[in-house]
Amino acid sequence: MDINEVPQDPLEYKDRDKLKKLVYAVGKDGRYEGVGSVGWEAENAATRQAWQAIEDELAETERRVRSGELSPLVYFMQKKLMDVTLLAKYAGKWQWQVKRHFKPNVFSKLSQQMLQRYAEVFGITVEELINFGKSNQI
Amino acid sequence: MKVIEYTHTQHAHCESGVTANLLCHQGIDISEPMAFGIGAGIFFAHLPFVKVSGTPGTTFRTWPGAIFKRVAQRLDIKVHTEKFRSPEKAMAALDEALEAGYPTGMLGSVFYLPYLPEAFRFHFNAHNLIVYGKEGNEYLVSDPVIDYVARIAPEDLVKARFAKGTPEPRGFMYYVTDVPSDIDFKKAIAQGIRQTCFFMLSPPLPWFGNKAIFLLARKIKDYPKKLSARKAALYLGNIIRMQEEIGTGGAGFRYLYAAFLQEAGEKLRRDDLSEMSVELTQIGDDWRNFAYHAARQMKARQSDIVSFDELSGLLRICGEKERSFFKRMDKLKL
Numbered sequence: 001m002d003i004n005e006v007p008q009d010p011l012e013y014k015d016r017d018k019l020k021k022l023v024y025a026v027g028k029d030g031r032y033e034g035v036g037s038v039g040w041e042a043e044n045a046a047t048r049q050a051w052q053a054i055e056d057e058l059a060e061t062e063r064r065v066r067s068g069e070l071s072p073l074v075y076f077m078q079k080k081l082m083d084v085t086l087l088a089k090y091a092g093k094w095q096w097q098v099k100r101h102f103k104p105n106v107f108s109k110l111s112q113q114m115l116q117r118y119a120e121v122f123g124i125t126v127e128e129l130i131n132f133g134k135s136n137q138i
Numbered sequence: 139m140k141v142i143e144y145t146h147t148q149h150a151h152c153e154s155g156v157t158a159n160l161l162c163h164q165g166i167d168i169s170e171p172m173a174f175g176i177g178a179g180i181f182f183a184h185l186p187f188v189k190v191s192g193t194p195g196t197t198f199r200t201w202p203g204a205i206f207k208r209v210a211q212r213l214d215i216k217v218h219t220e221k222f223r224s225p226e227k228a229m230a231a232l233d234e235a236l237e238a239g240y241p242t243g244m245l246g247s248v249f250y251l252p253y254l255p256e257a258f259r260f261h262f263n264a265h266n267l268i269v270y271g272k273e274g275n276e277y278l279v280s281d282p283v284i285d286y287v288a289r290i291a292p293e294d295l296v297k298a299r300f301a302k303g304t305p306e307p308r309g310f311m312y313y314v315t316d317v318p319s320d321i322d323f324k325k326a327i328a329q330g331i332r333q334t335c336f337f338m339l340s341p342p343l344p345w346f347g348n349k350a351i352f353l354l355a356r357k358i359k360d361y362p363k364k365l366s367a368r369k370a371a372l373y374l375g376n377i378i379r380m381q382e383e384i385g386t387g388g389a390g391f392r393y394l395y396a397a398f399l400q401e402a403g404e405k406l407r408r409d410d411l412s413e414m415s416v417e418l419t420q421i422g423d424d425w426r427n428f429a430y431h432a433a434r435q436m437k438a439r440q441s442d443i444v445s446f447d448e449l450s451g452l453l454r455i456c457g458e459k460e461r462s463f464f465k466r467m468d469k470l471k472l
Contacts, residue, residue: 015255032397042433089302
């Protein structure tokens with residue numbers, strides 16, 4: 001790739017275009033140089049798609065939390081880009097225990113201490129965690 | 139706290155960038171491509187059974203930690219490395235290292251680094267950065283993938299250094315304690331090239347090295363038959379991201395390695411290495427071409443068998459050219 005071919009396709013999405021990352025390209029004299037690039041169309045499309053997939057899944061989860069199928073735990077887990085394996089590690093629980101907590105009726109009986117631990121993992125308050133998806137909340 | 143005179147330089151990749159910056163701080167004149175090449179950073183692997191957030195794992199580089207370690211060994215540089223059980227001890231050790239005047243490299247999760255654009259912040263735990271000082275309650279950060287120096291609050295740095303998942307950094311940190319007065323680049327370059335050829339050509343398993351490029355090509359051919367259009371698009375997107383998105387310097391580290399070969403050719407006065415650099419640049423262009431077409435197919439979201447066949451073919455071209463390339467490079471007498 002020649003220096004004048006380094007793509008500069010900005011992606012104004014989640015601050016992607018704030019970072020000029022370095023790519024290596026060949027200058028006029030045939031020598032390699034580092035050049036800053038705000039993005040490349042092909043890469044931008046892949047970045048967007050990866051986030052879109054997460055957001056689609058999150059919207060579906062939110063719907064299921066509101067309808068009472070799932071506990072708010074699933075919503076915040078996905079919002080923080082975690083999966084069950086990772087959440088279990090952060091919470092210091094087995095995966096099957098975390099999966100049980102995904103059931104609204106089990107979740108509603110969790111101890112204050114356990115709720116506190118989950119809230120800390122997500123960086124939110126216990127109130128935010130337990131009230132999410134209730135009808136009087138936005 | 140003592141102020142360390144430190145110069146931040148932006149690089150393409152986090153680990154080779156940290157390596158170059160730490161060594162430059164000690165007065166060794168080393169570029170990122172040189173660190174990457176000596177550390178045998180270039181690689182390829184495709185692991186269909188290791189799912190990373192639902193998509194099969196693909197990598198264009200060697201495993202985390204290897205580049206720094208190999209460069210230190212090959213240039214006979216003394217380093218101090220340490221892992222920790224508790225965050226308190228890890229942060230105290232960092233403060234001590236800074237007090238002693240060492241810019242300190244460390245592993246951390248990208249997710250907990252607020253100074254990075256959100257677009258990049260996934261739970262990727264093997265990111266490398268340097269902390270070179272403390273001002274007030276904040277740490278001064280030199281992260282090689284960004285073109286500015288940053289600051290981070292101690293609580294965020296703790297989260298990043300003690301992120302859970304795979305791999306777990308466990309506060310891993312490293313700094314250079316002593317460098318030899320005379321550096322033998324020639325020997326180190328030869329060792330790096332030799333090892334790269336070995337890893338690319340010799341693994342008898344289909345998931346590693348050059349063979350894995352053909353494995354991925356076969357898999358892509360089957361995507362329209364085996365996957366939904368949505369899944370196929372996500373799988374393709376993941377390959378593109380691994381190749382281009384996160385600090386590869388373009389074309390999945392191929393340009394970075396070509397830059398190394400060019401510099402090595404000049405250092406050792408070897409025209410054959412310079413010629414190999416030109417050849418690898420062209421192979422890099424083939425990888426870019428593959429990514430470009432993969433992105434088009436991804437956006438179209440159609441299980442169009444013809445285009446998946448074509449994509450598979452484009453990838454095979456990269457694989458065949460690289461096989462020939464690394465075989466010839468392996469025969470060079472260095």
